[in-house]
Amino acid sequence: QSSVTLYGVVDLGISHGSGNTANWTGMTSGNINSSRLGFKGTEDLGGGLKANFVLEGDVKPFSGTGATSGLASVNSNSNNTTVPSAAKGGFTFNRSAWASLSGGFGELRLGRDYTPTFYADANYDPFGVNGAGTNRIFTNGLAGNVNHLRASNAVSYFLPGNLGGFSGQLMYAFNNTASNAGVTKDDGKYLGGRVGYDAGPISLLVATGQTKSAAQGDVRTTSIAGSYNLDVAKLSAEYSQDKYGAANALPNEKQKGYLLGAVVPVGDGEIHASFVSQKATYDAQTVEAKYNQYSLGYVYNLSKRTALYADYSHVSNKGSAAFALNSAVITAGSSSSGYDIGVRHSF
Amino acid sequence: QSSVTLYGVVDLGISHGSGNTANWTGMTSGNINSSRLGFKGTEDLGGGLKANFVLEGDVKPFSGTGATSGLASVNSNSNNTTVPSAAKGGFTFNRSAWASLSGGFGELRLGRDYTPTFYADANYDPFGVNGAGTNRIFTNGLAGNVNHLRASNAVSYFLPGNLGGFSGQLMYAFNNTASNAGVTKDDGKYLGGRVGYDAGPISLLVATGQTKSAAQGDVRTTSIAGSYNLDVAKLSAEYSQDKYGAANALPNEKQKGYLLGAVVPVGDGEIHASFVSQKATYDAQTVEAKYNQYSLGYVYNLSKRTALYADYSHVSNKGSAAFALNSAVITAGSSSSGYDIGVRHSF
């Protein structure tokens, strides 16, 4: 039917992670692009108005399952509309599920979608938050945070595309909770926004968002990112801060991190390189938690749709940080490294 | 591939329910048409014979999940072929999953499909059993009943379409249970049928169905419905009765309800209005259970595929009845009201 486009990605690889407690070797998915299956469409309503929809879900083609972490993964916000944890594994439309109206006024979108701060994490990371080299500000190597990826039950307004390089989004997400839920009645509510500017080689983005949580004292994420395209290389940087409240298990915890990245075109491929550093501080802190991460990768394009890839990443933890790569197991303060090799096919 | 049609609905809205214990505000799905994704096709076998199939499942685009209530929702019959309750949330083909052969003789259909009484509930309800204004005879505000929506493991025979306005269906559903299951060995078996007549402005339907249940003393649903199209308005009515056996927790319980409805075309839209009243009686009854429901809605069509909508409904309970709208929480005998606003996009 002409009104639906079926699309997806199958990205499969072999990965290794090493650590001082255990190594891991196995088959993995989504090392340069998340494997997915999606359905989308646009209807022209006349007068510049359009109706749009997307239904898109994670696929783990090494086992054929859907999202193994369900809606409530570490950095995604289920806004209290969770799937029972035992249900993980079935195919869902956990990646994007929305309908929208767009036109000269911009776009009004309802459903499950990326949060504004996701764009700062993903678009300025040479590794696009996939694989061993994933920018760990995004996955929050130091503590879980639901602001970084997606929100359910969300209403978003997007600025129109003709504002001289400026772009923007404002997102509010309901928590679908009854008013008699006591101190947790606001848990999961999200409010965030972003403003971007793109002109020639320059791209800039500022984004912020907060999820209500009685147990964590509300969680705010603020990110600023930019890139400059020198043609021989595209350089990028991100600074991001996650801030928890006094009620958090680590009272008033702050996680501050930055990324420096480069994408270098080489023949039919690209070299990807990044350095990431993140540090956590909190009241009554006794042991520092910090890590540095170096990543290097190469993507070779067999076509626009199909690519071979290899990447390597190393993380050195300090203090109580224990961030391991590719399912390796480590003790706090030790190092981990990992690599991925594989193939990505888009359809 | 030409042999498959991909289709669906994404219907997303913001809903509110109010009640004397708790209010609820959040994002909802399917307020005028159930959100879904489906695959269907027809093959011409020659001589008027056709092979047909449908695979169609619920989608909850506010979270990207599939059916949140699984197969065994209040008014759907899983015929003992249940999915473990913990599996709710994954996408399935819970709406329709069947293959059929059709021709001059009519149609023989095998699989999961609507029960005959569903057509009385849905086709004569101005709200099409969706949203706050859903005809609560269908959802059984007074007690759960598996006859009203779908049956698994079903064999249906449909009369051919050329019988001078007459239509009909006979459905038998297996319960897929071994013969040594004791008193519950027939639980879930379903037998039902319907006869309809359509001529010019007139539409009439009589339907009945029974599900075997040792614990509930068998459950029979019988409905009669009709509509008359005056052009300035289409008026409709339904009378429906659910009857339980002596073994039921409320012995020999009967639920009797009726609906009066109107659909009024206005410009590019339609006004929907209905009044529903249902009452439960049973042996040894000490407290009356009864409610009246008033609903009013408006659907504005941006195109054939895309519409904006708003609806409001109010229910007043009496006695032990405690039927609340849009996830509001109430005490028995009190009132509840709710509204939905949103957008429906078909593809």
Added chain:
Amino acid sequence: QSSVTLYGVVDLGISHGSGNTANWTGMTSGNINSSRLGFKGTEDLGGGLKANFVLEGDVKPFSGTGATSGLASVNSNSNNTTVPSAAKGGFTFNRSAWASLSGGFGELRLGRDYTPTFYADANYDPFGVNGAGTNRIFTNGLAGNVNHLRASNAVSYFLPGNLGGFSGQLMYAFNNTASNAGVTKDDGKYLGGRVGYDAGPISLLVATGQTKSAAQGDVRTTSIAGSYNLDVAKLSAEYSQDKYGAANALPNEKQKGYLLGAVVPVGDGEIHASFVSQKATYDAQTVEAKYNQYSLGYVYNLSKRTALYADYSHVSNKGSAAFALNSAVITAGSSSSGYDIGVRHSF
């Protein structure tokens, strides 16, 4: 989108099984071809190189659910990448989920796919391992075995198609387990291969595979199969052995079975017939476990895509064998019979 082909099968029937403890009658799926929904595509990369993918999952259209047995069904290998058992029922891509590159060198495939020994079980069975007449060497009537169907996390190399009738596959499957998992750290690793030869009426296949298991003492399956097409009938045979280690609950258990089959074209249909016999032996054996199975079926093609079918199978168990057909319940050493009638529609 031209790059994706949507395809599937809906096969629904009514089945009966009889046994001395309980009979069973109900609706079943996949009696001549497994019901499924799939997405596949091929991209021409130039120079004979192609990128390919398949995402295909089980559908149970009698209830609309996905695979009811999850990834870890008796004869399928999840290679430790299991879906929680409670999640069974949601649609997944449990049948096939892979990406590959193919060309003059053959094909390199990553993901979840059939094991090499599956081809011996399925391609030489007149019933194609579906329905009551399924070759029970495949389903292991005498004991579960994960080698016979599929493996997750697998890397396969396939010989190219131009080797004068010779074909071959080598498959290794990771178990995605950390190195500190103790004695079970290799559990689920699979290594297998097959070599085939096809020339005119002759088809031959030898296949073997082993799954590591600390609890079962490693499990090896070896099969040899062949067929000869006499035009008036295609005759086939398979011999297969499953061997467990000393650590198995039945130490050093061996299951040896053979199949004799015939497919006879008759008008627009085919008669299928088979005889299967399997026997288990093990150290300290006190009671023999053995069965013989006779099966007869007829498939009538309404078109290439749509067929009607009927089949009957009878199994006589001896000793501790208690293999029942179509959900019948029997005591050890007794008999069971079953039949299926239904329709299969491919799209």
